[in-house]
Amino acid sequence: MITQRNSSAETSNTITINASENATANVTISNVNIDTSGAAVSTGGKGNVNIELDGTNTLKSGRYHAGLEKSQDGKLTITDENANGKLIATGGDYGAGIGGDDQGNGKNITITGGEITATGGSHGAGIGGGYYGNGNDITITGGKVTATGGNGAAGIGGGNYKDGNDINIAGGKVTATGGDYGAGIGGGNQGNGKNITITGGEVTAAGGTNGAGIGGGLRKEGEKITVSGDATLKVQGGLTDEWDGAGAGIGNG
Structure with a gap:
């Protein structure tokens, strides 16, 4: 377990988790409060990383x-087995809230629980890619998840100019809001949103200006979007501007 003795005071100390190939690193973070010019928490290696949340954990990273x-190459899984965990993750400019750094992809990310607020910096997705980074293979099965993209990025999916594909929501309460020109769930500005499946949970998705609620960012496509099961859905496409039309609720930007 990684804990901070006085979590009311911010620290600039950072956490790095390395997972070896064919191995899983299991780490609990408990009441940490990090504000740094680098990455507050970073993962590396070729294995899988499981992060269990205890208490309130605040991560604020610097530019990029x-x-x-x-x-890391493997899967990142965020859990809250004791139902007492909260994560507030804020990216610096060009970085995602949870996922990729500048020009980094945010992929193979699973959230099973916790109260999670993920906010991308300018050009970064809330959950997914950083600037010029795709957001792929993102799964949410539980918890209360609020994801907000920075300018040009999706709430959940692609960073600015990139795609958000293979996104699955099967449970939890999920609110995803795109930055200008990005989808709520799917592509960032001029990025596609494809293979998006919602089979459960309560999902609210709003596109930024010109972006779809679920699907493509500005001028791009939303394809193979499926809603089924007991999912409840509220979607809103982004507004028009003087150059381009409004985004679809579900579909193209």
Whole structure:
């Protein structure tokens, strides 16, 4: 377990989690409060990382970095088995809230529980890619998740100019809001949103200006979007501007 003795005071100390190939690193973070010019928490290596949340954990990273920066090749799983965990992850400019750094992809990310607020810096997704980074293979099965993209990025999915594909929501309460020109769930500005499946949970998705609620960012496509099961859905496409039309609720930007 990684804990901070006085979590009411911010620290600039950072956490790095390395997972070896064919191995899983299991780490609990408890009441940490990090504000740094680098990455507050970063993962590395070729294995899988499981992060269990206890208490309130605040991660604020500097420019070019994600709040919780996923750099390892395997899967990142965020859990809250004791139902007492909260994560507030804020990326610096060009970084995602949870996922990729500047020009970094945010992929193979699973959230099973916890109260999670993920906010991308300018050009970064709330959960997914940093600037010029795709957001792929993102799964949410539980918890209360609020994801807000920075300018040009999706709430959940692609960073500015990139795609958000293979996104699955099967449970939890999920609110995703795109920055200008990005989808709520799907592509960032001029990025596609494809293979998005919602089978459960309560999902609210709003596109930024010109972006779809679920699907493509500005001028791009939303394809193979499926809603089924007991999912409840509220979607809103982004507004028009003087150059381009409004985004679809579900579909194209």
